[in-house]
Amino acid sequence: MGMGSDMYRQQILDHYKNPRNYGEIEDATYTHVGENPMCGDEIRMDVKLDEDDETIEAVAFQGDGCAISQASASMLSGELRGKTLSELQEMDTDTVTEMLGVDISPMRVKCAVLAEKVAQDGAEIYLGEKDIDKTTTEDDD
Amino acid sequence: MKARESAPLDVETIREDFPILQREFDGEQVVYLDNAATTHTPDPVVDAIAHYYRHTNANVHRGLHHLSQEASIAYEDAHDKLAEFVGASGGREEMVFTKNTTESENLVAYAWGLNELGPGDEIVLTEMEHHASLVTWQQIGKKTGADVKYIRVDEDGRLDMDHAKEIITDDTEMVSVLHVSNTLGTVNPVGDLADIAHDHGSLIFVDGAQAVPNQPVDVEAIDADFYAFSGHKMLGPTGIGGLYGKKHLLEEMEPFNYGGMMIEKVTYEEASWHDLPWKFEAGTPVIAQGIALAEAVDYLEDLGMDNIQRHEEQLAAYAQDRLTEFDDIEIYGPPVGEERAGLVAFNLDSVHAHDLASILNDFAVATRAGDHCTQPLHDKLGVAASARASFYVYNTREEIDRLIDGIDAARELFA
Numbered sequence: 001m002g003m004g005s006d007m008y009r010q011q012i013l014d015h016y017k018n019p020r021n022y023g024e025i026e027d028a029t030y031t032h033v034g035e036n037p038m039c040g041d042e043i044r045m046d047v048k049l050d051e052d053d054e055t056i057e058a059v060a061f062q063g064d065g066c067a068i069s070q071a072s073a074s075m076l077s078g079e080l081r082g083k084t085l086s087e088l089q090e091m092d093t094d095t096v097t098e099m100l101g102v103d104i105s106p107m108r109v110k111c112a113v114l115a116e117k118v119a120q121d122g123a124e125i126y127l128g129e130k131d132i133d134k135t136t137t138e139d140d141d
Numbered sequence: 142m143k144a145r146e147s148a149p150l151d152v153e154t155i156r157e158d159f160p161i162l163q164r165e166f167d168g169e170q171v172v173y174l175d176n177a178a179t180t181h182t183p184d185p186v187v188d189a190i191a192h193y194y195r196h197t198n199a200n201v202h203r204g205l206h207h208l209s210q211e212a213s214i215a216y217e218d219a220h221d222k223l224a225e226f227v228g229a230s231g232g233r234e235e236m237v238f239t240k241n242t243t244e245s246e247n248l249v250a251y252a253w254g255l256n257e258l259g260p261g262d263e264i265v266l267t268e269m270e271h272h273a274s275l276v277t278w279q280q281i282g283k284k285t286g287a288d289v290k291y292i293r294v295d296e297d298g299r300l301d302m303d304h305a306k307e308i309i310t311d312d313t314e315m316v317s318v319l320h321v322s323n324t325l326g327t328v329n330p331v332g333d334l335a336d337i338a339h340d341h342g343s344l345i346f347v348d349g350a351q352a353v354p355n356q357p358v359d360v361e362a363i364d365a366d367f368y369a370f371s372g373h374k375m376l377g378p379t380g381i382g383g384l385y386g387k388k389h390l391l392e393e394m395e396p397f398n399y400g401g402m403m404i405e406k407v408t409y410e411e412a413s414w415h416d417l418p419w420k421f422e423a424g425t426p427v428i429a430q431g432i433a434l435a436e437a438v439d440y441l442e443d444l445g446m447d448n449i450q451r452h453e454e455q456l457a458a459y460a461q462d463r464l465t466e467f468d469d470i471e472i473y474g475p476p477v478g479e480e481r482a483g484l485v486a487f488n489l490d491s492v493h494a495h496d497l498a499s500i501l502n503d504f505a506v507a508t509r510a511g512d513h514c515t516q517p518l519h520d521k522l523g524v525a526a527s528a529r530a531s532f533y534v535y536n537t538r539e540e541i542d543r544l545i546d547g548i549d550a551a552r553e554l555f556a
Binding site for chain 2: 006007008013016017038039040041065066067068105108111
């Protein structure tokens with residue numbers, strides 16, 4: 001029997017079991033939540049911006065759900081540090097799958113991009129470009 | 142077709158009729174354990190579809206030519222066959238072909254519910270209801286002002302019948318219940334529920350999507366007013382389902398869809414309706430699917446529904462036995478030893494159901510993970526999703542062993 005899933009390489013499992021930047025940021029610039037109703041994945045992202053109000057200084061997340069969604073949030077929380085909000089907004093599905101370093105099966109893409117969408121929607125709400133309570137992955141695709 | 146004598150299914154021979162079961166993914170032969178979602182189609186049924194299109198294809202009811210007459214007779218006879226298969230003595234007049242169980246549910250909800258229900262009326266469902274019934278009646282409740290109540294499910298996945306007796310009252314106009322739960326595997330006492338409903342002057346709609354494929358069903362013994370099922374879950378094609386209804390109820394009901402085929406006489410001002418069941422089959426109906434579904438019924442009757450039921454119970458019991466070997470697996474539904482249909486939904490502590498299904502897929506083991514169209518029930522169970530293995534006539538114990546091997550691998554990967 002073949003061992004293994006391409007989708008569950010060591011890096012993904014490591015981030016799932018030992019999530020980085022897990023928790024809250026007390027003086028976060030913005031906080032946003034989202035869910036993927038199909039899987040029941042939930043993510044909350046806290047983002048703190050630098051004094052320039054543009055560069056991401058720190059990111060923390062909390063969540064519950066499948067390995068793909070949680071590992072993606074963990075990896076993204078590190079990836080975003082030092083990036084600007086406009087760089088965050090330029091990220092797309094390809095950026096996320098590249099970051100994860102594995103092929104995500106079509107049925108699981110929504111799990112993979114949840115954290116990215118939460119971070120992006122949170123930024124748009126902060127900038128007054130969007131008015132929603134919660135991100136759901138069913139919304140915009 | 143005579144039912145075979147009581148005997149174990151000859152699974153090896155049955156499997157020869159299902160070439161799809163020989164498919165391999167990355168060198169592994171597929172293990173198909175997603176039968177509650179849809180079953181595979183045996184060669185005789187595929188052949189019936191091909192034969193219809195190659196030899197008989199024509200529109201039904203109105204053609205005066207040979208092909209149309211042949212197609213009409215085969216299509217109409219299919220209704221009789223399905224009626225007989227579920228125990229409806231009224232034949233075709235009590236068997237409407239629809240798209241699937243969901244459409245059967247909507248047909249009654251719209252054609253009966255919208256016209257008959259109003260404020261003060263009550264619709265009684267169960268907490269284990271499939272979205273097909275739950276969402277449909279919930280919306281009919283909103284449109285008509287009728288209240289929707291739910292019969293409680295106890296910790297072992299059984300209906301709380303005391304609660305049923307409590308909430309089914311003289312205000313209840315419709316009780317809509319699952320015959321077999323697609324998540325818990327529970328076989329509900331639908332005959333008892335029908336008695337309670339009728340005592341209060343209510344109708345009862347039974348969703349038999351997970352029952353008709355797996356056990357002998359007798360709608361008259363249950364005394365169901367309506368009974369629905371899907372063709373693709375019982376070796377038939379997609380795109381066809383059935384709705385049994387008592388003749389006097391179907392006669393009293395308004396049509397669901399309007400158009401050709403369902404009318405008797407039409408003027409610019411008025412129209413009158415065709416006989417049963419055609420009144421409920423507007424437009425060109427599911428001809429090839431209906432004929433193929435009748436072929437699927439022949440196939441099932443040849444195996445014997447009692448034998449199928451026993452085979453599935455044995456597989457489910459074996460799966461349950463193997464899964465309970467592990468402390469980190471939670472199984473939903475009735476405990477070992479109680480009646481259970483051929484499916485088992487469960488969760489592995491350390492692994493999300495979607496991750497588990499993805500890893501099982503790497504071993505070519507096809508299961509389902511998600512809420513199985515029972516989100517409120519999953520909320521009650523306190524989980525977002527579960528994994529589900531469901532069995533049919535072609536499954537074996539060895540395939541369940543491969544499921545267990547896959548679960549072992551997932552556990553190891555996430556350890």
